[in-house]
Amino acid sequence: MNIDDLVSRHRGMLEDSPLNQVAEWKAKHPGSKIVGCYPVYTPVELIHAAGILPVGILGGGNRLEIAHADSRFQSFVCSIVKSTLELGLTGSLDSLDGIVFHSICDPARNLASVFKRNFPRLQVDYIHFPQNMTSPHTENYLAAEYQKLRSSYEQLAGRHVTDDDLRNSICLYNEQRKLIRDLYRTRRETPQNLSTLETYVLTRIGTLIPPEEHIQVLRESTAALRHRDEKPKDRIKVVLEGSFCEQPPLELIESLEAAGCYILDDDFLLGWRWFEQDIPLDGEPIHNLARAYLHQSVYSGVKHDTRQPKAKHLIDKVRETGASAVVILAAKFCEPALFDYALYRRALEKEGIPHLYLEFEEKMWLFDKARTEVETFVESMLFD
Numbered sequence: 001m002n003i004d005d006l007v008s009r010h011r012g013m014l015e016d017s018p019l020n021q022v023a024e025w026k027a028k029h030p031g032s033k034i035v036g037c038y039p040v041y042t043p044v045e046l047i048h049a050a051g052i053l054p055v056g057i058l059g060g061g062n063r064l065e066i067a068h069a070d071s072r073f074q075s076f077v078c079s080i081v082k083s084t085l086e087l088g089l090t091g092s093l094d095s096l097d098g099i100v101f102h103s104i105c106d107p108a109r110n111l112a113s114v115f116k117r118n119f120p121r122l123q124v125d126y127i128h129f130p131q132n133m134t135s136p137h138t139e140n141y142l143a144a145e146y147q148k149l150r151s152s153y154e155q156l157a158g159r160h161v162t163d164d165d166l167r168n169s170i171c172l173y174n175e176q177r178k179l180i181r182d183l184y185r186t187r188r189e190t191p192q193n194l195s196t197l198e199t200y201v202l203t204r205i206g207t208l209i210p211p212e213e214h215i216q217v218l219r220e221s222t223a224a225l226r227h228r229d230e231k232p233k234d235r236i237k238v239v240l241e242g243s244f245c246e247q248p249p250l251e252l253i254e255s256l257e258a259a260g261c262y263i264l265d266d267d268f269l270l271g272w273r274w275f276e277q278d279i280p281l282d283g284e285p286i287h288n289l290a291r292a293y294l295h296q297s298v299y300s301g302v303k304h305d306t307r308q309p310k311a312k313h314l315i316d317k318v319r320e321t322g323a324s325a326v327v328i329l330a331a332k333f334c335e336p337a338l339f340d341y342a343l344y345r346r347a348l349e350k351e352g353i354p355h356l357y358l359e360f361e362e363k364m365w366l367f368d369k370a371r372t373e374v375e376t377f378v379e380s381m382l383f384d
């Protein structure tokens with residue numbers, strides 16, 4: 001299959017109702033269990049090692065009408081919190097046996113409690129990620145959090161999870177993440193041959209299907225990409241930042257590119273590509289997962305790490321990719337993204353790197369305004 005066919009097949013699945021995929025998978029695998037993972041990062045290996053399928057619960061997209069959840073939250077809460085509750089209230093999460101939230105922000109924290117109260121059938125787990133990355137106790141603390149999760153999934157699956165089970169799952173997800181990194185590298189080096197939308201579709205489909213299947217999709221895509229050899233267009237090269245949790249609509253990603261940008265790097269679906277190197281397999285797997293979070297994970301607006309300023313990471317990313325500008329694409333009412341923007345803006349101005357700030361909502365339908373803003377920004381750079 002060529003890359004166009006691969007992407008359009010999977011784009012169709014995402015545009016339909018992504019969670020239908022998950023329900024269909026469950027119907028074909030009677031007795032199986034599924035756990036939903038709210039963004040940003042979940043140690044999916046702990047779920048997979050128990051024989052449970054971890055899937056991404058990444059909001060409702062722009063085809064879901066919010067009819068019930070709006071009245072249960074304040075108006076100044078981001079869309080993904082409301083759409084996730086709406087999915088639950090309208091039965092779209094019925095195929096899940098559990099769901100896991102994390103300490104990323106107050107709305108996500110509250111959503112975990114709302115889920116516990118409203119959906120007693122679901123096993124709701126919660127991870128308190130460390131706020132202090134430098135304490136000598138942090139690794140043991142996080143390993144204990146992960147051990148709690150492992151016991152929880154052992155109970156849900158009704159089976160014991162051995163260290164070897166966990167190592168096998170780490171090995172599998174290492175392979176998946178490596179192939180995603182390869183895809184990102186191809187896009188960064190030859191953006192004319194792989195668009196951001198294509199990269200996104202091929203990555204996001206992996207949040208809905210077993211990792212073994214996703215690895216096959218990624219291998220097929222890598223092979224198909226070898227036959228693509230497009231001429232570069234006259235576009236500016238940018239890094240996109242700010243969409244680490246709520247995801248923008250596919251059409252918005254498409255519009256940004258069509259407006260004249262090659263996006264060399266982004267932070268979409270960040271939790272599914274959380275590690276820059278493989279997680280080691282030797283030693284105690286729970287501690288390896290905890291150490292990887294502390295020392296090998298990417299920066300993000302929801303990871304509290306004072307060892308290096310986030311703005312420095314962004315500037316480094318711009319320099320390393322060879323981008324000439326930054327597009328900040330932040331979800332409306334996302335406090336972590338807005339707090340980061342204040343830091344990013346100061347650092348970008350100091351370094352003389354142009355940037356454009358845009359806000360989005362996952363339920364948005366009209367993209368002309370965003371496209372015009374990007375076109376104006378691109379023109380100001382191309383003809384300056």
Ligand code: SF4
Pocket residue numbers: 078079080081104105106107108245246302331333334335336337
């Ligand atoms: S989009 Fe931002 S505010 Fe909303 S749940 Fe995610 S991190 Fe929290």
